[in-house]
Amino acid sequence: MVEALLERGAPLLELQGVEKSFGPVRALDGIDLTIQAGKVTALCGDNGAGKSVTIKIISGIVPADAGEIVWRGRPVRIHTPRDAAALGIATVYQDLALCDNLDIVQNMFLGRETVRAAVLSEAPMEIAARRTLADLHVTTVRSIRQPVASLSGGQRQSVAVARAVLWNSQLMILDEPTAALGVSQTAMVLELVRRLAEQGYAVLIVSHNLNDVFEVADRIAVLHLGQMVAQGDVGQFDRQSVVELMTTGALVRNGAPPPGGPVLDGSRED
Amino acid sequence: MSVRQPPLEGERRTAVPGGDEARPAALVPAAGSGGDSADAALLAAPEVVAQSLADYVVAWWRRVRGGESGMLPVLAGMIAIVVIFQAQNSLFLSAGNLVNLLIQAAVFVLLGVGEVFVLLLGEIDLSVGFAAGIGGGLMAALVAPPFNAPWWAAILAALVGNMVMGLVLGTLVTRLRLPSFIVTLAALIGFEGLMIWMFDSLSVAVGGVITVSNRYILDLVSGTLSPAASWIVMVALVVAFGALTFYRDARRRSSGLVAPPWGVSALKVGLAAVAGVVLVLICNTNRGIHSATLHTTVEGVPWAIPIIFAVMLGASFLLARTRFGRYVYAIGGNAEAARRAGVDLVLIRTVAFGLTGLLAGMAGIIYTSWLGSIATDIDGGDYVLYAVAAAVIGGTSLFGGRGKPLHALLGGVVIAAIANGLALLGASAAATYMVTALVLLAAITVDSIARRGQGAGARAKV
Structure with missing residues (x-):
């Protein structure tokens, strides 16, 4: 029943063109997201960018309207929290339960x-x-x-x-794990997150705190108004670019293409 | 106090200035973690942190000072009550009166244990007093003509009936999501009506009273084990308790787990043995009447005591050693967490109300056996309040998640001791009520101050 962890870097969970609307409000506008085993992926975005909805879709609390969810290379349906748990997805919410x-x-x-x-x-x-x-x-x-x-x-x-x-969870989703913590407590949690990745678990961490993100993440994905505006290895970003992507959805500084090339596709730029 | 310190340290340091001064060595990181654990030990059970009996006592005392006073206040209160009443009337500590007191306490204890199940969930059941009346009445009616049921069938019917009543209340609370306070308040009123209606429609009830003549039912309270049997049963129970305690410790150690220090376990078993010997000595003293014209012999442990003991054992086992009990505590602690963990909240809550009903039925049976009859004038309203008071005086929280059946036992004995002692002094009902009220207030004050102490500690840590 329990599958072995994937090797580091292999895609564990992929969202492909996932859409979600609440009435007239388009919360997610066809996002793609790849979460790799053994790596920490940080999901960044301003309030209302769609971070919470993305987590809720992955953990089965709200179903996606359209798009594909691929787990270990095969398409799956996640309709309830139980489905997510059965796959090996665990969500640690802020209130910790x-x-x-x-x-x-x-x-x-x-x-x-x-x-x-x-x-x-x-x-x-x-x-x-x-x-x-x-x-x-x-x-x-x-x-x-x-x-x-x-x-x-x-x-x-x-x-x-x-x-x-x-x-036996393989993907841990941590929702603002350091929001309520002091400096030393935050360091302790980030160390734990690193250790999870080293042991082969995939971690998706949602955080407002860019210090935390750059300290712990292997990959960064930036949401802006329901669109995935950039996604790539942490080395392709700096603090400035992430802030710009989070606030404007594009890099205005020097016209260089944002990291993670294909994610910011031309069709959405106009 | 650098950031390289173990996380807990920095936070605690700012929260508890002066804590370090006593341990200058704690500034070194390695020793710092020792200071950390000393703080954490405030709330950890002494059993799990102590290496020896001395350690245990130190850890226990630190915990008491940290606001986790446990059963200490109720034990202190009990000693105070005994000293006061004994000073006023030397009959208070006589064997006859003590046995009488324990039997008086039995009804409070049974109702209180039932209340513990729902209080742990953060709920309450106000209906148990009249539910007990219905259970006792049902049993009394069934053994009498025209039914003439065997005594055990009558008891069983009463217990099942009460359990079903509890399950119905639990269903209303859980399925319709009604507040238990209101549902059981309605039941408090409704069950009194149901009881009066039942007595009215029974031919054996004369003037609202059903008298019991069945020997077995009367013997539940007034029958006794022979003095020899009392000793044998007590010794067997203490030996079993000791064997189980040491066997469990040994198994934990052989699995590489922490077990209580040997001295602590020995002390526990020793205290149980002393308590058992004292109890049997008291009960085996002849408490019959000695006068110029009349000599009667009444000795041995009344059946009510082993019955209470069995109930305590069963309830404690259920709460501490089964999934059901674990879930009761979990729901009382954080219902949302329990729900996310897959606990069936509706089922657990409903069953807890059923058990409260079952224990109310037992209380009704013991009450009826004690008085030899049951009447519609049973103080169901008073009894339920005494039941809640018994649980709370003993240390069970009204807010859920904290409490044990043992608390109801201690609280029930305290309430019975007050009633018994004041009656010996010839005090009026007015005085009895007021003194009981003051004791309840004192108990809840201690509880609330203890909780505030904990709250401050918890805040300091975030």
């Missing part, structure tokens, strides 16, 4: 507890949770039996991510 009164192990296994003869068997769960956290180098927690309420913001984020890893 953890139960404060439960401990780390209980949160990581919530909904999928190991039972023997209807009795919870804590030991195997604790061992698996500990191994997953160790793999991700989440070592700052004193005990995995402490309630989540006692954790810092970064640690909570780590638990939410570890939960996704534990359940």
Whole structure:
């Protein structure tokens, strides 16, 4: 049931010409997006650019109106969050969806507890949770039996991510993972994101914070008013160009074509 | 305090200035993580962070000071109550009165344990008092003519009936998404009407009273184990508890997991043994009447006590060791998180209301057995409030996610002790009500201050 992770750089998920309208409002106007295994893709865009809708389509919360979603080379349909989870797509939302009164192990296994003869068997769960956290180098927690309420913001984020890893997710979508965090907590989360990519997971990170984006991303995709205006390796961008793309949808500086060439296709430039 | 510090550190430092001064070594990153864990240990259970008995005590005390006082306030309160009443009337601690007190507490405890299930979800059930009346009445009517049902069938029918009533309430709350406060408030009124109607239409009810003459049902409370059997059962239970505790610790250690230090487990088993011995010594004291003309012998553990014990064991097991219990806590903690994790909120909530109903039925049966009859003048309204009070005094939160059946046991005994002690002093009903109210207020104040302390800690960490 669980497929092995793809090799680094192989396209894991591709959106092709995905469209979405809410009534008369065109939220996504035929976007293409490639997410590669083992790489961190940052999705950038101003408010209303279509970042949230893109995430919601990938995680099955809203269905796309048109376009193709390709997972590991075959077209798939994602209609419900369950479809997304079955493929191996996990979304870690800002509010994290953890139960404060439960401990780390209980949160990581919530909904999928190991039972023997209807009795919870804590030991195997604790061992698996500990191994997953160790793999991700989440070592700052004193005990995995402490309630989540006692954790810092970064640690909570780590638990939410570890939960996704534990359940064999291949693509982690992190929605503004550092928005509520201080400097050192942010560093901790970004380090975790890097480690996920190194271990072969694909990460799609949505962030307003360009410092974070340039620190952690391998690839950058920029949305502007429902269109994918640029997409490519991080080396092809600098801070200035990303800001220009986010705010105007084009590079005005020196007339050079934006990175990721084919994405900003001529048909949409007029 | 550089940014290279472990993340938690920087945040905590600013939040808790002065915390470092006590540990200058914590400025070194390596030792800094030690300081980090000391802070985190504030909220972690002492069992999981302690390496030895001494560690355990230190961790426990730190947790108490951090606002996680657990059952400490209720235990302190209980000692205060005992000292006060014993000073006023030396009969309070007599064997006969203590057994009487425990039996009085039984109804509060059963209703309180039922209430814990719904309180953990952040819901409430106000109907349990009259639900108990209906259950007791149903059982009493079934063993009497014209039905003449066997005692066990009558009990079973009452329990099933009450459970169905609870499930109906749960269905209304979950399916129609009505607030449980209002649904069960309606049931509080409606069940009283249903109870009166039931008694009115039964020929065995004379003037709204059904008297029970079935020996077995009366023995649920007034029957006793023989003194020898009391000892045997107590020793067997303590040995089983000890064996299970040490077996579980050993298995955790052999799997490479953290287990409570040996001393802590030994202390727990030792305390259980002491409690068991004291209980049996009290119950085995002859509490019969000794006068010039009359000598009766009443000794041994009343059946009500093992019944309560079994209920506590069952409820605790269900909440702590099964998926159902885990989901109850999860829903009480963060219902949205539970939903996203695939927990069936409707099912879990409905079943919890069913269990509350079941326990209300048990309370009704014990109540009827205790009084030898059941009447329509049962104080269903008072009982439900005492049930909620028992759970809250013991430490269960009204806001969901925090609590245990044990809390209802302690709270129920405290409430019974107040009623019993004031009655011994010849206090009026007015005084009893007011003192109970003050104890409830004190309990909720402690709870609220504790929670505020935690909240401050949580904010400091974000």
